[in-house]
Amino acid sequence: MERQALNGWIERWQARLLWAATLLVAMLVLAITLVLAVGATRFLQSRGWRLGVLLGANWNPLAGHFEIGLFIVDTIIVTALAMAMTLPFGLGVAVFGAYVASSWERTALRWLLTVLAAVPSVAMGWWGLAVVVPGLRRIGGGPGFSLLAAGAVLAVMLLPTFGLLALEVLDKVPEDWHQASLALGASEDQNLLQMALRVSLPGLKTAFLTAVARAMGETVAVQMVIGGAVYGFHGMLGPGATLTTQILTDMAILPLGHPAHGVLDLMAVILLAGLTLLTIWAQRGDERP
Amino acid sequence: MAAITMERVSVWYGRVKALNDVSLEVEPGSVLALIGPSGCGKSTLLRVLNRLVERTPAARVAGRVLIDGHDILAPDVDLALLRRRVGMIFQRPVSFPFSIFDNVAYGPRLHGMKNPHQLRRVVEGSLKQAALWDEVRGKLRRPAHGLSGGQQQRLALARALAVNPEAILMDEPTSSLDPGSAARIEELVVHLKGQYTVLIVTHNLQQAARVSDFTGFLDRGQLIELGETSQIFTAPRDRRTEAYLTGQFE
Helix, strand or coil: CHHHHHHHHHHHHHHHHHHHHHHHHHHHHHHHHHHHHHHHHHHHHHCCCCCHHHHCCCEEHHHCEECCHHHHHHHHHHHHHHHHHHHHHHHHHHHHHHHHCCHHHHHHHHHHHHHHHHCCHHHHHHHHHHHHHHHHHHHHCCCCCCHHHHHHHHHHHHHHHHHHHHHHHHHCCCHHHHHHHHHCCCCHHHHHHHHHHHHHHHHHHHHHHHHHHHHHHCCHHHHHHHECCCCCCCCCCCCECCHHHHHHHHCCCCCCCCCCCHHHHHHHHHHHHHHHHHHHHHHHHCCCC | CCCEEEEEEEEEECCEEEEEEEEEEECCCCEEEEECCCCCCHHHHHHHHCCHHHHCCCEEEEEEEEECCEECCCCCCCHHHHHHHEEEECCCCCCCCCEHHHHHHHHHHHCCCCCHHHHHHHHHHHHHHCCCHHHHCCCCCCEHHHCCHHHHHHHHHHHHHCCCCCEEEEECCCCCCCHHHHHHHHHHHHHHECCEEEEEECCCHHHHHHHCCEEEEEECCEEEEEEEHHHHHHCCCCHHHHHHHCCCCC
16 A cells, blocks of 8 residues: 555656646747747847848948848759759669668668768868868859858758658558559559659658758758858858858857847847748658648 | 460479479469468469469479460560459458559559549459459548448459459458358359359368269369369268368378
């Protein structure tokens, strides 16, 4: 009887602990969002809620100009470039791994992708400085530090993220379905295109959006190769700056307490909102019928 | 309707011999039931006929298999064409996560049918043949996964019929279904007789007796006995067949 009472006591406390852990997470999310949102709101208020803050491209903190439109555009461009390069390679790697590779090739491929995923972003940026930037300078002219360089470095970083996730998705297509499809006279290519990829589409969408979210949030590797130009748009082969890299650049001249510190909060809030939307969208795609 | 002949067919999975020197003939338009204990090679025999056996790693096939006189084990055989002529129904009903319509239209589309009117006609015809039409008419755009197990098995049959095969392989098509659904599949098999050559693997001896013209008994990869169903069930020639039919098998 006493033992039962003890067990009951342990169970009650276990439940409370787990509940407290969950509460802590919820409070953290709330606290982070709140701090950023308050800073962002105050900043917008000080600017009289002008839309130009978001749409304009005049950024000169020392002269008091804080328009972040260029960074939003550059973030979108760099992310799109990275995804455009990652998508075909990642899909190719995943299809090879799931349907073509022998079992040792598949193991080797998984291992390679995992190693690539583990390369720290500063090392990836360093590689970009040594290879991508001079390469682009030689091929395209210009400084080499560019949106395209940032996109290329990001693409390499996203390849394992997207490739491994896509590989998992394709692996999950049941053997029964392959056999049923082949038994109807599908060639291997038809089986892949008309059955396997089609049924994997929701999962591939999730993998893709997860990679997009990573691309949007990546900072150091991008900062090292993008050139950090804040005046105007210079094309794909010209330098630029994204929301993340500009927060990194200006956190020193707009420290906490500075009247315009809030503009960095605003940039963080925009990133956070974008990533939250992406995550929600990605999870919706994961529900299989 | 296809005439099927197997001559001294053996199959190995790695070093394991799954089928041992099997020779048999199936008359066009007849139903052959294959019975025998688990792991005796019944499913392997079916999978030789559409060469799905080659999907198993390290599988090797020896011997000759003729369908309407053509050796289907020859290296230059067009697998897509072979599998179009020889359809297959699996133990667990397989529906793709598409609509009912797209499931049935999958095969015809593979083979290049694009005209929507033609596709509609084929889908409707196949669903009628598989006795599913009355239950799904007007709901063809709904997901196939919403159907019951028995309906999904009939959908699989409709999908196989939609590419107009000459022979149909059925690998324990009713073993995962409730008795009512199983009975409907059996009715369909009887109905298909004469239009298609049917090979059906089953663990249900009564089912074999009810639907088939001929019955073959396999044990440990060997075809022990094959004859008219009435003869096999009333007067088996081999005592191993008799032992299996009377439940005295080890």
